[in-house]
Amino acid sequence: MTVADKRQKACQKLLADVHAITAKEGITPSALHAIKLKVMALAAKTDLFPMDAFEMPVSQGRNHPLLVEDDDGHGLYLTINMPGKEAAPHDHGIWCVNAAISGRERNEFFRRVDDGSRPGHAEVVKVGEVLVEQGNGMAMADHDIHSTVVVGDEPAIGLALYGYALARFPSVVWYHPQFASIRAGASRRHAA
Ligand SMILES: [Fe+2]
Secondary structure: OOHHHHHHHHHHHHHHHHHHHHHHHOOOHHHHHHHHHHHHHHHOOHHHOOHHHOOOOOOOEEEEEEEEOOOOOOEEEEEEEOOOOEEEEEEOOOOEEEEEEEOEEEEEEEEEOOOOOOOOEOOEEEEEEEEEOOOOEEEEOOOOEEEEEEEOOOOEEEEEEEOOOHHHOOOOEEEEHHHOEEEEOOOOOOOO
């Protein structure tokens, strides 16, 4: 069996395991934790992800689809983000789980503390931080808020599993704490 075949089989096994977990308990904090452990276990099999099989980003980052389910299924990607790449606090509107293959990405987590009654206005406070590096990962529920930055001088390479494929992603909502502002991006929920 080629490495590509082995990788495909391992990705299919991961998604089967994920469905077995969520069929039993839905998307709960404990289900997300269990899924995170599964994604971390796959990311640890670095021989399945030889870097010559995945093109480097042209600029800051790139997502390589590994297994994208039909219809409204999940999407599993290999992500490559270059040193210094950062993203302001945002909420994907859908759960996600990341695990590192190599490199380091710092994730900071935020909680919204205003009542959402003023359009364009939002206040967030930092509630935690995780360094996603080899042997580590992170999980977020549908409306958790995180910011990211690739630290060090190596690209951050990892696995990312999203509740919906990126081509069918909901609106990503961006928060700018220094301006106490909020802005929603376009939804792709009806695109595919
Ligand atoms: Fe994100």
